[in-house]
Amino acid sequence: MAKKSMQVLHKEDFIQNISYDSVIFGFNGKQLKILVLEYHNTGLFALPGGFVRKDESLDEAVKKGVKERTGLDHIYLEQFQTFGNLTRSDPSVMKRILEENNLDLDVHDWLLDRFISISYYALINYDKVTPVPDALSDSISWYAIDELPALMMDHNQIVNRALQVLRNNLEKKLVGMNLLPSKFTMKQLQKVYEVVLGEELRRTTFQRRILGMNMLERHEKLFQGTAHKAPYLYSFKLEQD
Numbered sequence: 701m702a703k704k705s706m707q708v709l710h711k712e713d714f715i716q717n718i719s720y721d722s723v724i725f726g727f728n729g730k731q732l733k734i735l736v737l738e739y740h741n742t743g744l745f746a747l748p749g750g751f752v753r754k755d756e757s758l759d760e761a762v763k764k765g766v767k768e769r770t771g772l773d774h775i776y777l778e779q780f781q782t783f784g785n786l787t788r789s790d791p792s793v794m795k796r797i798l799e800e801n802n803l804d805l806d807v808h809d810w811l812l813d814r815f816i817s818i819s820y821y822a823l824i825n826y827d828k829v830t831p832v833p834d835a836l837s838d839s840i841s842w843y844a845i846d847e848l849p850a851l852m853m854d855h856n857q858i859v860n861r862a863l864q865v866l867r868n869n870l871e872k873k874l875v876g877m878n879l880l881p882s883k884f885t886m887k888q889l890q891k892v893y894e895v896v897l898g899e900e901l902r903r904t905t906f907q908r909r910i911l912g913m914n915m916l917e918r919h920e921k922l923f924q925g926t927a928h929k930a931p932y933l934y935s936f937k938l939e940q941d
Contacts, residue, residue: 707835708803711810714751719815720762721749721783721855723862724770726826726842727879729888732895733842734859735769735831736849740838741800744793745849747858748840749817762820769832769840776823776878780865781858784816788854801836821862823878863896870896874915874936883919883933886910 724735738745748769752761759777767773791812798808805812831840843849848859870893879892890906910916917937921930 708807713753715754717813717815719749719751719817721747721817721819721858722762722766723747723821723859725823727892728826731844733844735840736843737833737837737840739797739836742796744852746852747855766822770824770829772824777820779818779820781861782816782818783854783858789814790853793852797836819858821866825879867896883935885922885931885933
């Protein structure tokens with residue numbers, strides 16, 4: 701993957717002491733994964749994030765950052781918490797990142813200040829993404845939730861909170877819409893629930909509960925083997941009854 705050339709980040713172009721971090725979830729049919737980048741020559745792992753320009757809204761900045769890392773537009777993004785612990789910002793970490801990328805410390809000294817991070821989570825189809833590292837990163841890769849490396853600053857805490865919010869919102873936000881094909885089987889939908897919740901679900905109980913919520917549209921059967929075992933395909937209703 702080709703790295704982008706680093707542009708100078710002038711202090712006067714950005715809102716000071718505000719950053720964002722994105723927990724980008726992806727589902728490949730078997731595992732729920734998170735997109736993590738590694739900073740150049742540091743061995744430091746982090747969530748994709750960035751800063752907010754004075755001429756753009758916070759949401760615009762986050763959407764642009766996620767698109768640059770994934771190439772995807774029009775994805776589900778939700779702001780879930782602001783992180784502002786006194787100890788979350790470590791100027792030595794940012795200084796190391798800047799130095800390893802041969803960036804002028806005087807020009808970028810504002811990045812060594814304390815930052816409050818507004819965090820979002822995104823939900824995307826794993827198969828549609830070719831991750832692209834940013835100018836400061838050597839790589840950006842998918843990691844299974846139970847195989848995450850130690851992340852810099854409070855990013856592991858941000859991931860844990862995002863996962864908790866994702867689980868709480870699983871039904872009312874219809875998050876499976878962004879982790880599945882447009883038409884899917886009940887088994888595929890159940891797998892999303894099991895992976896996100898981290899537990900196995902009883903098939904009959906799950907199917908009864910989901911169908912009782914009246915959020916699915918039933919379509920033709922998916923014929924792959926014998927006809928009597930072919931499962932129905934479903935899609936999410938665009939509008940709830």
